Amino acid sequence: MTLVQLAKVLLVQACEEHDPEHKFILRYEREASGQGSDSRDQRAAEARVIERAEQISDRLLQKHSLFGSAVAVAQIKTPITPLIGCALIGGFLADPIGPTGHINLLNFPLLTLLLWNAVAYIGLLYNFVVSRSESDLEQPGLPGLVEWLVGLTVKGRLSRLRSDRAQSPGEVQWITASLASYAVHLLHSSRGLVVTHARSLLHMAAAALAIGVIAGLYIRGISLLYQAGWDSTFVEAEGVHRFLSILFAPASWLLSIPMPGVDAIASLRGTAKVNAAMWIHFWAMTTVLFIILPRTLLAVAVWRKKTRLAADMQLPVNEPYFRRLLNPYRGKGLLVEVLAYSHRVKDADDRLLTFLSEAFGLLAHIHVGNSVQYGDRHPQFPADSDRGLCAVVLFNLAQAPEETHSEFLEELKTTIHSRGRPNMLLIVLDCEAYAQLDHEKRFKERCQAWVTLATECGLRAVRYRDPSGSPDGELQALPDCLWPGDFRGTQ
Numbered sequence: 001m002t003l004v005q006l007a008k009v010l011l012v013q014a015c016e017e018h019d020p021e022h023k024f025i026l027r028y029e030r031e032a033s034g035q036g037s038d039s040r041d042q043r044a045a046e047a048r049v050i051e052r053a054e055q056i057s058d059r060l061l062q063k064h065s066l067f068g069s070a071v072a073v074a075q076i077k078t079p080i081t082p083l084i085g086c087a088l089i090g091g092f093l094a095d096p097i098g099p100t101g102h103i104n105l106l107n108f109p110l111l112t113l114l115l116w117n118a119v120a121y122i123g124l125l126y127n128f129v130v131s132r133s134e135s136d137l138e139q140p141g142l143p144g145l146v147e148w149l150v151g152l153t154v155k156g157r158l159s160r161l162r163s164d165r166a167q168s169p170g171e172v173q174w175i176t177a178s179l180a181s182y183a184v185h186l187l188h189s190s191r192g193l194v195v196t197h198a199r200s201l202l203h204m205a206a207a208a209l210a211i212g213v214i215a216g217l218y219i220r221g222i223s224l225l226y227q228a229g230w231d232s233t234f235v236e237a238e239g240v241h242r243f244l245s246i247l248f249a250p251a252s253w254l255l256s257i258p259m260p261g262v263d264a265i266a267s268l269r270g271t272a273k274v275n276a277a278m279w280i281h282f283w284a285m286t287t288v289l290f291i292i293l294p295r296t297l298l299a300v301a302v303w304r305k306k307t308r309l310a311a312d313m314q315l316p317v318n319e320p321y322f323r324r325l326l327n328p329y330r331g332k333g334l335l336v337e338v339l340a341y342s343h344r345v346k347d348a349d350d351r352l353l354t355f356l357s358e359a360f361g362l363l364a365h366i367h368v369g370n371s372v373q374y375g376d377r378h379p380q381f382p383a384d385s386d387r388g389l390c391a392v393v394l395f396n397l398a399q400a401p402e403e404t405h406s407e408f409l410e411e412l413k414t415t416i417h418s419r420g421r422p423n424m425l426l427i428v429l430d431c432e433a434y435a436q437l438d439h440e441k442r443f444k445e446r447c448q449a450w451v452t453l454a455t456e457c458g459l460r461a462v463r464y465r466d467p468s469g470s471p472d473g474e475l476q477a478l479p480d481c482l483w484p485g486d487f488r489g490t491q
């Protein structure tokens with residue numbers, strides 16, 4: 001999926017979510033757009049969602065031309081040539097020597113540039129070794145700054161959009177709310193792409209800046225006399241020779257220019273008085289080796305990664321909106337076994353069945369068995385190697401968590417683990433009965449007690465029918481609560 005396709009999907013999502021009464025996107029338009037072949041393949045199902053979004057967005061663009069501009073905002077267009085040109089000119093104008101023409105070998109601005117790039121390389125190496133996850137992009141630093149700047153740009157451009165026809169107050173409100181929601185979804189879904197794009201530009205700018213500095217040195221050296229020397233309070237000639245020999249070793253080897261000895265370095269102490277051509281050659285080659293070449297290679301690699309990301313964007317399939325759209329295609333080959341522990345569940349609990357269908361898909365086989373009595377072991381599960389299993393343990397929040405519950409969960413974990421993937425375990429806390437006590441403090445304490453018990457077992461629990469939560473909070477929290485992991489890869 002391309003970035004433009006993702007933008008259309010997210011635009012339709014925002015417009016539909018802010019039009020629950022079907023005033024502006026009629027029900028038949030939504031249902032007609034969702035018709036098609038009954039594909040049970042996950043990729044084909046996502047393709048149907050994309051096709052549906054394109055059909056609806058085309059009709060939206062016909063009615064409101066500003067939605068076309070909203071989709072165009074998703075295009076990351078950066079004037080690369082002016083950016084590189086500015087970096088080159090900036091490097092050229094940043095005279096690292098100054099009007100005196102004296103080069104201090106121990107206090108040369110190019111040394112600061114090398115150290116800054118070395119710090120950048122160490123950070124990149126750390127990120128590569130640690131293999132930061134997508135959630136780490138939320139940490140402060142470059143990603144957060146880039147997202148903030150892009151967010152200002154996107155939201156600013158969207159806020160300036162105006163429709164070209166008269167609208168009712170309700171329609172204006174719907175468009176405004178939809179665009180605001182669309183901006184948030186777009187920034188969140190394209191965060192990795194935006195940060196990758198920014199990193200590629202930074203690598204290009206760093207290489208161009210270094211090229212500009214070196215070019216400026218050589219061009220000025222044609223008409224100016226640069227002289228080299230050094231001075232130090234703490235370092236003697238031997239230390240300076242050792243430092244420069246290490247720093248310029250690659251450049252000396254490539255240029256076939258031997259490094260001056262200790263006596264020659266000692267003679268340079270004090271006011272600069274020796275022609276600096278050799279040292280400028282050393283600095284230029286070192287800059288090429290450690291700044292220009294690595295930054296160029298990094299820019300190419302990151303740009304290729306950005307191109308791949310832009311051509312292969314992913315649907316946020318765990319969001320409730322997309323779960324409902326993908327429901328007809330999800331859950332094939334999955335048995336959802338509901339174990340109500342010391343808790344009675346009606347055979348036709350429509351709300352529970354709807355929740356589980358939205359969570360696992362309409363193709364999943366959902367079975368609500370008899371209640372598990374307090375202290376009993378879990379029932380035997382069907383031994384079907386061709387079908388995945390998700391054991392859903394339903395606890396009543398009105399019960400106080402006890403060690404018996406922990407033992408039951410640990411036994412279930414052992415059973416699930418022995419079956420291998422794609423078998424899973426999910427804890428669901430039914431909050432409705434206990435929430436009717438109308439005692440907020442006790443309700444929170446009981447919820448925390450169950451959360452603590454689940455955590456001690458290495459699990460997480462979903463709150464079901466929690467009046468204090470959002471309507472879609474259950475579905476949003478569910479993927480993170482599945483043990484040992486999400487079930488998407490098994491479908």
